[in-house]
Amino acid sequence: MTARFLNNLMLYIAMSISIPSAAVAETPAQEPMWPGASYDPAIPTFEKVLGFSPGERISNYHQIQRYFEALQEAAPDRIKLQQYATSWEGRALIYVAIGKPENLASLDSYSTRIQALADPRKTNKTQAQQLINILPAGVWLQYGVHGNEISSTDAAMFLAYHLLAAQNDAITQQIMDNTIVFIDPLQNPDGRARFTSRYYATVGLEHSGDRLSAEQNEPWPRGRSNHYLFDMNRDWLAATQPETKGRIAAINTFKPQVIVDVHEMGGDQTYYFAPAAKPFNPHMTATQIANMDEIGRNHAKHFDALGFDYFTREIFDAFYPGYGDSWPTFYGASASTYEVGSARGHVFHRRNGEVLTYRDTVQMQFVASLSTAEGTAIGREKLLNDFYQYQLDAIEEGKDNDARTYILTNEKNRHGTHRLATLMAEHGAEVKLMEESFKACGRNFKAGSYVIDTAQPRGKFVTTVFAEQVDMSAEFIAEQERRRARNLGDQIYDVTGWSLPMMFNVDTIACDKAIKAKGTFISPSHALAANVTNMDAKVGFIVPWGDMAAGRFLTHALRAGISLKSADEAFVLEGKRTYPAGSLIIERSKNKDDLNLKIQAIAEKTGAIVEGTDSSWVTKGPSFGSDKTVTMNAPKVAIAWDTPTSSLSAGNTRFVIERQLGYPVTAIRVPILARADLSGYDVIILPEGYYGRALGQAGADNLQDWVSKGGVLIALGSANRFLADEEYALLDVKRELAHRNDDDNKAPDDAESDDNKVEGQLFTSKDDLSNAIIEAETSPSFVAGVLANVEVDQEHWLTAGVDENLVTVAYGSDIYTPIKLDSGKNLVWFSGPEDVLASGYLWAENKAQLAYKPVLIHQPMGRGMVIGYTQSPTFRAYLEGMNVLLTNSIFRASAHTKN
Structure with a gap:
């Protein structure tokens, strides 16, 4: 057995006999995190501040905050702490900057100089070289964007300690001399808090590394996501979450030349770092990629010396620009992802018989982080030169x-x-x-x-x-x-x-x-100006429908108690002004005397257009008093929550409705939907998930009864599998198998004879063999996610104000048959095979099979209705173009039920 295995085993034994909540000193048998290091006793250790050694326990949010505050108190000239955001649950997100005192004396001045280097239109090559000669390079290390990827944050804490306390260490001195190290120790404090509290609640007399144990199996929704259950490593493009917004602003302030996003992966894997896997985004530069490869070589040197296994290039590509390791490349940084095999607790039993401890993972993350800072320090001048050249090239490429x-x-x-x-x-x-x-x-x-x-x-x-x-x-x-x-x-x-x-x-x-x-x-805070005219109008006001300024006006008006209607069809007022279908009508006679004040306030908040009218005379389309002008109510909206929903879909959907539309949603755990009296709700949303076992026939019957009495049931993506199941029959469509050409996969007659033989077949090529081994009934090929063109029925109240053509995300392998006319209507469908792909890469057979298949299905049921989105309109909350359709599905649909 190797020395490392023995050390791991000794640590495992020590941890196993300890009480989980006890603070036990680091065992003498353990190797130091950084062999040969000696530390300044004036810098507080983990043990002094927190009561445990690095990697002995999983630090919680408050311990992390307390430790960084203690470091700043001990060395205020070499570490600066700054809050950059507050999470939905009220937790502070911080970064620290670490460097020698003269570099940290004025971070504002450093930022100003970096901004000058980042703009060749203001800084010529001579001036740039002068800056490069004196500036430290910036390296930004960000940890824990997935709250259950736990080791990186403790490694970040130890990295800060090491940089401040290590004595007579040449690498540390080089880092302090040549860089400013920015450490973002915890990108997702809400997710980590969820993980740590639940993890320690499962621990018994000893920690279990069994992958079947409760310690190794998190309950829904796991700690990966934030409060609104976003995978924030996918939020960099839409920047919907406060954590992401704050981080983008902080990084843009300093534009560090190297950025690393530190993660965890499956516990049976080792450690991953650059070079990244293919494909690369073509707008990244060869220089950026080469810089990270060089830092990867530096890691390899340290990992080899310490006996750590690692791999590169095999997974984690750099194509999508919305990750924490790819977004920074587009201002000129060299960036990468690191991943360690996770213990997902104190200890994990690998399939190969090794025992992986939490301390092991913390140490590997620390070494890779220190090596990154070292690589940045070594390449300081080159990295700054490459950063400036990136800006030059970007400007010149733009001109051409x-x-x-x-x-x-x-x-x-x-x-x-x-x-x-x-x-x-x-x-x-x-x-x-x-x-x-x-x-x-x-x-x-x-x-x-x-x-x-x-x-x-x-x-x-x-x-x-x-x-x-x-x-x-x-x-x-x-x-x-x-x-x-x-x-x-x-x-x-x-x-x-x-x-x-x-x-x-x-x-x-x-x-x-x-x-x-x-x-x-403009700045990011630039407001959408409201446009309110004729506030003294005698009859009332009209809000033209068709964008989310109007949609948000509706939700705010309903919450403010304003009485209003919505026209099912376009109409012309006084033979002059045409208003689109869905437009909101607010009649002064049906509202209180404070109507003007409310409308003005809501318009300013939402940026909506509001037009006063002195007449209700409609010359074309439905009049204000028509049956086709429905009264809008303030529906009580619920969303299915907890297992078996997709936590990402549930969270994204709730966020879109609550934070983008501005309307409250009640989360109801799925088993309750099967038996509860649902009459208090007007709309129930089933986010993506597999509901058959959780709801069963009792749940289907309960939902069907509720819909029939006037409820609106909305199913997203894979939730339609439950509705379309013939056993439950809540939506009259079927999920399609993969379409195959008549000549493909033509199997022999499989009727078995008495001796269990089948008719012989002739193969004339390898293709015949490949086709013969494919099951006769398979799902369409899985699609990782493309943008698809869809077409919208313009003659239905559910699509009022929605453009004739939209783009949605097509994801997964579910394709549904269209609903028959005697059951309902297909209101949105994919474009034809030559046009369905808007952006991305789509398999040829999926292009053919998706063409003209439904995206939005409407099925009346009793006094209510079922609405099925075969592709989720709330995917990652960045489909702004689908939000009017979703708003109609909640608010116009509930107005059209026959309650």
């Missing part, structure tokens, strides 16, 4: 780009356009609000349009997230098709389409020219 300038017209989707413009400003891009009309590329544009010129330091990011298509390399695609031909799994890790204008349903014009018209750069 066929899509040099993106113009956001702001003509149809005011809210979506504004949200996209301010989001890009939040990312650090320069976005100009045009103050005058202008002409560009043969078109006329109005004042109020937004312009983003890619000839700017953030130009590569703009191109990456605005382009309709970002291609994976031909070599990588060829390999995936080869693997599929061999019936091997593909290696596509995540979504392959992410064009923000498509997802936000924003009209964007690409122009190859710079725009010279007058405009002002």
Whole structure:
């Protein structure tokens, strides 16, 4: 047995006989975290502040905060602590900057100099070189974005201690001399708090490393996600969560040249670091990739010396720009993901017989982190030079780009356009609000349009997230098709389409020219201006429907007790002004005297357009008193919660409704839905999940009875499997098997004879063999996530105010048959086979089978209805373009029930 195995075993025995809550000193038999290190006693240790040694216990949120505060108190000239955000549950998110005193004396001055280096339009090459000669490089190490990936945060704490306390250590001195080390120790405090409290609640007399134990199996929703159950490593593009927003602002302040996002993976794996797997995003540079490869080589040196196993290149690609390790590359950083095999507690029994301890994982994370800082210090001058060159190249590439300038017209989707413009400003891009009309590329544009010129330091990011298509390399695609031909799994890790204008349903014009018209750069806090006219109107007010400014006006008005209606069809008032279907009508006679004050306040909060009217005379379309102008109510909305729902879908959906639409949702645990009196709710949403066992026939009967009495049941994505199951029959559609050509997979007559033989068949190629081994009944191929074009029925009240064409995310392998006319209507469907793919990479057979299949299904049932979204409109909460449809499904649908 190796010495390392014996040490691990001794630690395991020591931990096993200890009481979980006890604070026990580090056992003398353990090797130090960094062999040969001696530490300054003036810097407080884990033991002194927390009562346990590094890796002995899983630190909780309060212990983490307390330890960093103690470090700052002990060495205030070498460590600065800053809060950058507050979580939904009220926990502070912090980063610390560590460096020698002269570098930390004024972080504001350091930021100013880095910003100067980041903009060659203001800093010429001579000035840049002067800055490079004196500036330390910035390295930003971020930990624990997934709250149950626990070891990285304790490693971050020990890294800070080591940098401040290590004496006579050449590596540490080099780091302090040449870098500022930014440590973001806990990106997801709410998730970690959830994990640690639940983990220690399961511990008995001794810690269990058995993968069947409660310690190794977290209850729903696990600690991975934040309060709203977001996987925040996928939130960097839409930046919906306060934790992400704060982190983006902090990183943009200092623009560190190296960023590493530190994670955990399955406990049977070892340690992963750069080089990353293919494919790479084509807008990343070879220099950035090479810099991380060089730092990876540095890790290998230390891991080899310490006897740590590791691997590179096999998983975790760098294609999707919305990860914590890919987003920074688009301002010029070199970035990477690190992953350690997780103990997911104090101890874990690997399949190969090894015992993995929590301390092992903390030590490996610490070594990789220290090695990253060392690699940054060694490459200081090169990294700063490469950073400046990246900005130069971005500007020059923008000038030569066929899509040099993106113009956001702001003509149809005011809210979506504004949200996209301010989001890009939040990312650090320069976005100009045009103050005058202008002409560009043969078109006329109005004042109020937004312009983003890619000839700017953030130009590569703009191109990456605005382009309709970002291609994976031909070599990588060829390999995936080869693997599929061999019936091997593909290696596509995540979504392959992410064009923000498509997802936000924003009209964007690409122009190859710079725009010279007058405009002002906006900030992320730039507000969408409300437009309220004729406040003294005698009859009332109309809010044109069609974007989420109007949608948010509706939810705020309902919560404020305003009485209002919504027109099922477009109408023309006084033969002059046409209002789209869904438009809100607020009649003064049906509201209180404070109506004007409420409307003004809500309009300013939402940015909605509100037009007063002195007449209700409609010359075309439904009148104010028509049956086709329905009274809107304030529905009581519930969402299925807990097992077996997908926590991500449940959380994303609740967030969209509560925080983007502005309306409260009650979470109800799934088993309660099977037996409870649901009459107090108007709308129930089933997020993605597999409900058959949890609800069963009793649950189906209870839901059917509730719907029949006037309820609105909305199912998202895989939840439709339960509704469509013929045993439960809540939605009259079927889930399709994979379509195969008549000549493919043609099996012999499988009727067995008495001697269990079948008719012989002839294979003339390897393809025949490949086809013969595929089961006759399989699901369509799984799709990692693409953007798909969909078409919308324009003649139904449920699609009022929704554009004729939208883009949604197509994900997974579920495809449904259309509903028959005698049961309901297919209101949204995928476009044809040549047009269905909007962005990303979609298997040819999926293109063919998805074409014209339903995305939104409406089925009346008694006095209520069932609404099925075969693809979830709340995916990662970045489908702004689907939000009006979702709003209709909740509010207009509940108004149309026959209660």
